[in-house]
């Protein structure tokens with residue numbers, strides 16, 4: 001909880017300087033935890049959600065800063081509309097269920113196609129390996145390897161990359177309120 005609040009205030013002071021509203025897409029396969037994360041950020045509680053069928057826009061208004069988040073469904077048919085949301089995106093948060101090894105290949109395919117998209121060429125990607133509370137969840141290194149990200153990530157310290165597109169993996173458990181705060185803190189470094 002403290003971590004999330006740290007992120008909120010950290011990101012706010014950062015974004016506040018620039019009077020910006022950030023448009024953030026939450027993407028990833030169905031069942032990865034996108035809607036759960038969004039509502040944890042919004043309401044700070046774990047709610048049960050139906051699979052997302054229709055794209056949902058949520059505005060997180062904190063202070064005078066507006067975060068516009070787009071939660072898109074992850075099942076195969078819903079993925080077709082992802083690209084309709086790519087214009088003027090400030091960041092992509094891509095969730096992966098780190099405990100579902102049988103879906104890593106499918107997840108890697110979707111992620112690599114997003115990374116290769118012209119419209120998202122300069123957009124920072126925060127990749128969250130979710131559900132580390134489940135014993136079957138793989139390690140950070142294993143997930144990077146499975147997603148084809150070995151050697152492509154830019155470092156968790158959030159430093160200046162001299163124009164290289166920021167990509168990083170953070171392991172987390174939305175359920176346990178762990179790990180994603182650090183990920184958003186990292187991302188805030190690259191929202192200008």
Ligand SMILES: Nc1nc2c(ncn2[C@@H]2O[C@H](COP(=O)(O)OP(=O)(O)OP(=O)(O)O)[C@@H](O)[C@H]2O)c(=O)[nH]1
Nearest residue numbers: 030031032033034035036051052073074173174175
């Ligand atoms: N154990 C565990 N379960 C989680 C965690 N985060 C989400 N879940 C569960 O994962 C399931 C799917 O979560 P959703 O948030 O609906 O997933 P989604 O990515 O929005 O899925 P779609 O809307 O179908 O694309 C739910 O049963 C959540 O309770 C976590 O950190 N740990």
Ligand SMILES: [Mg+2]
Nearest residue numbers: 034035051052
């Ligand atoms: Mg959903």
